[in-house]
Amino acid sequence: MRLLEIKNLVKKYGQKENEIKAVNNVSFNVQKGEFIAIVGPSGSGKSTLLNLLAGLDKASSGDIIISKKNISNLKDKEMTIFRRNNIGIIYQFYNLIPALTVKENILLPTLLSNKKSENYQKLVSKLGIKAKEEYLPNDLSGGEQQRVAIGRALINKPLILLADEPTGNLDSANAKKIMDLLMYYNKNGQTIIMVTHDLELAKKASRVITFKDGKIIKDNVQN
Amino acid sequence: MSKIKYLWRNKKTLISFLTTILIVGIFFFSLLLLIFSTHQYLVKEVKENMGNYHVKIETDLKGIENVSYIKKIKWEKEVLITYNDINKTYQNTKKLCTEVKCQNITYNDSLLSLYGVSKKENILNIFKTLIIVSFVLILSFGFIIISSSYNIILSSKYKDLAILKTIGFTNKNILVFLLIDNILITFIALFLAFIISLITTYIIITLINHLTLEVINLTLTINFKFIVFSILFILIFVLGICLITVFKLWHKPVINNLKPKIVYKKVKKYKNIYFRLAYFNYKRNVKQFRPVIISLWICFILIGTFTTYLDYGTKIINHYVTRPNYDAEIISNNKKILEDFLNENKYQKKALYKMCDMPLTISKEYTLAKKAKTVKGVIIEGGNTFVNKSTVVKEKKGKIVKEEKSFYQNKIKVLNRELKADNHIPYGLSLLANEDNLIIKVDNIESVCNYNYVLFVKSKDKLPLDKLLNQGNVIYKDMRKANLIIDNFILIFKLLLMGIISLITLIIISAIISTVAISFKVRKKEFGILKALGLTSFNPLIIYESLIISLKAFLYSLPVVCFINYIVVTALNEVFEITLSFSLKPLLITLIVSIILIRGVMQALHYKIKKENISELLK
Ligand SMILES: Nc1ncnc2c1ncn2[C@@H]1O[C@H](COP(=O)(O)OP(=O)(O)OP(=O)(O)O)[C@@H](O)[C@H]1O
Ligand SMILES: [Mg+2]
Numbered sequence: 070m071r072l073l074e075i076k077n078l079v080k081k082y083g084q085k086e087n088e089i090k091a092v093n094n095v096s097f098n099v100q101k102g103e104f105i106a107i108v109g110p111s112g113s114g115k116s117t118l119l120n121l122l123a124g125l126d127k128a129s130s131g132d133i134i135i136s137k138k139n140i141s142n143l144k145d146k147e148m149t150i151f152r153r154n155n156i157g158i159i160y161q162f163y164n165l166i167p168a169l170t171v172k173e174n175i176l177l178p179t180l181l182s183n184k185k186s187e188n189y190q191k192l193v194s195k196l197g198i199k200a201k202e203e204y205l206p207n208d209l210s211g212g213e214q215q216r217v218a219i220g221r222a223l224i225n226k227p228l229i230l231l232a233d234e235p236t237g238n239l240d241s242a243n244a245k246k247i248m249d250l251l252m253y254y255n256k257n258g259q260t261i262i263m264v265t266h267d268l269e270l271a272k273k274a275s276r277v278i279t280f281k282d283g284k285i286i287k288d289n290v291q292n
Numbered sequence: 293m294s295k296i297k298y299l300w301r302n303k304k305t306l307i308s309f310l311t312t313i314l315i316v317g318i319f320f321f322s323l324l325l326l327i328f329s330t331h332q333y334l335v336k337e338v339k340e341n342m343g344n345y346h347v348k349i350e351t352d353l354k355g356i357e358n359v360s361y362i363k364k365i366k367w368e369k370e371v372l373i374t375y376n377d378i379n380k381t382y383q384n385t386k387k388l389c390t391e392v393k394c395q396n397i398t399y400n401d402s403l404l405s406l407y408g409v410s411k412k413e414n415i416l417n418i419f420k421t422l423i424i425v426s427f428v429l430i431l432s433f434g435f436i437i438i439s440s441s442y443n444i445i446l447s448s449k450y451k452d453l454a455i456l457k458t459i460g461f462t463n464k465n466i467l468v469f470l471l472i473d474n475i476l477i478t479f480i481a482l483f484l485a486f487i488i489s490l491i492t493t494y495i496i497i498t499l500i501n502h503l504t505l506e507v508i509n510l511t512l513t514i515n516f517k518f519i520v521f522s523i524l525f526i527l528i529f530v531l532g533i534c535l536i537t538v539f540k541l542w543h544k545p546v547i548n549n550l551k552p553k554i555v556y557k558k559v560k561k562y563k564n565i566y567f568r569l570a571y572f573n574y575k576r577n578v579k580q581f582r583p584v585i586i587s588l589w590i591c592f593i594l595i596g597t598f599t600t601y602l603d604y605g606t607k608i609i610n611h612y613v614t615r616p617n618y619d620a621e622i623i624s625n626n627k628k629i630l631e632d633f634l635n636e637n638k639y640q641k642k643a644l645y646k647m648c649d650m651p652l653t654i655s656k657e658y659t660l661a662k663k664a665k666t667v668k669g670v671i672i673e674g675g676n677t678f679v680n681k682s683t684v685v686k687e688k689k690g691k692i693v694k695e696e697k698s699f700y701q702n703k704i705k706v707l708n709r710e711l712k713a714d715n716h717i718p719y720g721l722s723l724l725a726n727e728d729n730l731i732i733k734v735d736n737i738e739s740v741c742n743y744n745y746v747l748f749v750k751s752k753d754k755l756p757l758d759k760l761l762n763q764g765n766v767i768y769k770d771m772r773k774a775n776l777i778i779d780n781f782i783l784i785f786k787l788l789l790m791g792i793i794s795l796i797t798l799i800i801i802s803a804i805i806s807t808v809a810i811s812f813k814v815r816k817k818e819f820g821i822l823k824a825l826g827l828t829s830f831n832p833l834i835i836y837e838s839l840i841i842s843l844k845a846f847l848y849s850l851p852v853v854c855f856i857n858y859i860v861v862t863a864l865n866e867v868f869e870i871t872l873s874f875s876l877k878p879l880l881i882t883l884i885v886s887i888i889l890i891r892g893v894m895q896a897l898h899y900k901i902k903k904e905n906i907s908e909l910l911k
Contacts (some may be wrong), residue, residue, distance in 0.1 A: 164824075
């Protein structure tokens with residue numbers, strides 16, 4: 070089943086002579102349950118693409134269609150609501166809210182969308198942070214913080230999980246833990262698109278897309 | 293040049309710092325100017341009315357001209373002496389009287405009081421206290437506000453300073469660098485404040501003179517003392533702020549400031565997530581919010597105190613001073629003149645009476661005191677009733693009290709008529725309704741006395757009273773002026789309050805701007821995260837934040853306001869019978885306004901965040 074369709078996507082920065090196309094006419098489709106790793110040199114437009122998919126930024130032209138809804142034309146508020154119901158995001162630097170406890174950080178999306186939080190218990194025990202529920206993010210290690218961020222991204226059962234170098238700030242042991250968790254959720258049907266510099270990790274994904282100068286230069290399905 | 297560029301880079305904080313000093317300066321200078329001008333005016337009045345001398349002595353001394361400490365002697369029946377130094381009046385007089393024989397020493401207490409010298413109780417003694425109290429208050433409030441807003445500037449510079457240090461600036465270099473801009477900013481701001489205060493005080497004084505219809509006639513006075521006080525003020529602030537800087541710089545190793553400084557304070561776990569986030573934001577910037585809260589706190593206190601004064605003042609005026617409820621009283625034996633006058637204008641209220649007055653004796657069976665009573669009867673045409681109610685203002689146990697009293701039975705017989713009590717006082721006669729007057733309404737007044745026509749009118753417009761002058765047989769009293777002066781006194785009070793409040797509002801706004809500007813980076817990111825998670829509007833956060841700030845200032849001001857209220861009442865209670873009353877309404881209105889104001893400013897400041905792409909915010 071086709072979940073995501075990207076058509077002729079372009080993102081330009083700057084004006085006239087200084088204009089660069091960070092994402093240059095990119096098209097590809099994503100099926101439900103895929104685990105896609107996006108790799109490529111620095112400055113090739115990976116983060117820009119991810120931001121466009123998450124609706125954190127507006128494309129210059131082209132379409133992004135997520136489960137039959139074209140999100141390129143959505144207004145700011147509509148996009149926000151769409152995102153909180155359908156898209157989970159994980160960042161390199163966790164981006165947790167320092168004022169809130171682990172539990173509250175994870176539950177925040179459900180509060181914002183007035184949803185029930187049925188899978189909370191399952192999430193925290195799988196993520197191994199049950200004992201730290203009442204901690205503030207600042208008192209956690211980087212790996213723990215990233216696991217909280219995963220919990221927060223998954224609590225609303227999003228259609229797609231987007232991750233921008235989720236292991237970029239972690240040592241290899243912690244990076245492996247995070248990767249294992251992502252693979253576990255992918256096995257359970259979660260569609261994931263992850264940007265990474267780590268080619269070893271990328272090998273574990275079901276499909277690797279390679280970027281260069283804003284364009285796809287390779288698109289490999291692995292087994 | 294590069295220095296100015298450097299300062300200008302922190303535009304928002306710089307401007308807000310300048311405004312804060314400017315406003316505190318304006319407060320201070322204007323207050324001083326007002327006090328000195330009023331002082332000058334009172335001295336002039338006292339000299340004119342009480343005599344221009346320090347002490348009056350009955351003596352036949354000779355050779356007194358040669359005493360060095362005496363400035364001026366006037367020989368009248370007694371000797372009127374003015375000393376060089378008014379502060380030494382008592383000492384010098386004592387010294388003088390050991391040399392020559394003195395009798396009947398009379399000090400000019402009103403004048404001495406104005407200089408805080410008099411040993412006698414006198415209301416004018418308040419002056420010295422007033423000056424000292426205002427001086428200390430403004431100085432301490434001003435210092436707190438300025439130094440905490442300076443802290444904000446400093447904290448925004450920490451990182452820059454640390455970088456300067458890593459590229460080879462010594463502590464001394466940095467200090468010089470900082471001091472120059474402190475002194476520069478403070479000096480420029482205070483100089484501007486000085487000029488602006490001269491202008492505003494001139495305007496205020498002109499306004500006061502105008503509104504009191506020149507009954508009060510102030511002139512702008514710039515005297516030696518004012519200049520000394522001002523220079524002192526400027527020095528204290530410049531030096532104080534420099535000292536703070538020095539202290540801060542030596543206190544912490546500059547290198548510490550290279551690390552990004554984000555304070556993570558634990559906050560109580562309030563249920564409401566928005567509230568918690570707002571409270572956390574507040575906690576994290578508690579230092580930066582201090583000037584906002586302090587200025588708001590002062591605003592609450594001022595409003596609470598002023599409205600208390602106003603409240604008790606108007607109560608006393610309304611209770612003890614019977615104000616005429618008409619603008620003019622016109623008496624004539626020619627009815628036509630008055631009727632023409634009535635037709636010429638539209639009046640809010642009017643009453644035309646046939647009226648006369650004559651002494652009356654009420655025999656004892658009709659009085660409540662069982663004693664015959666002779667009063668002035670104020671007689672008007674129509675009805676056969678009399679007003680059996682009087683207000684009595686008298687001293688009771690050292691207090692002035694006002695009572696309503698009846699002096700007669702419900703029916704009296706006078707002028708060969710039976711009159712029934714009716715306590716409705718006809719329009720215009722309320723000033724007359726007292727113990728010594730009996731207001732009577734009778735039928736066929738012509739059989740009682742030679743009456744005149746008397747007209748009472750109240751009008752919004754100016755009355756054409758001048759015309760009556762040429763018409764002979766007309767007497768009129770213009771009450772408008774008296775009424776106006778009382779009203780205008782209250783108006784002046786309100787205007788001053790409004791002026792002060794608008795200045796404080798400026799301080800609050802500039803403090804919020806600099807606070808938010810400082811924490812903008814952190815806020816930007818956090819708001820970005822929230823938006824990425826699906827928060828559609830920041831409004832609840834901003835509303836809670838303004839709520840927290842306003843409420844805090846409000847709650848802290850309450851005990852102070854209550855305390856001041858209590859003191860005012862106790863002081864007034866020495867003279868008047870007045871009950872403690874506390875009105876929360878003005879404070880609550882201020883609270884609501886301040887919440888709205890802070891929210892508005894914050895929202896304007898966050899507009900930029902709203903417009904920006906989230907990917908940009910998260911960088
Ligand atoms: N806000 C912006 N304004 C101008 N140019 C931008 C902006 N954001 C990104 N770019 C440019 O777009 C290009 C792609 O940037 P992007 O961050 O997507 O690269 P990336 O592949 O994620 O790199 P990295 O692996 O280093 O994270 C870069 O050349 C970058 O300079
Ligand atoms: Mg990137």
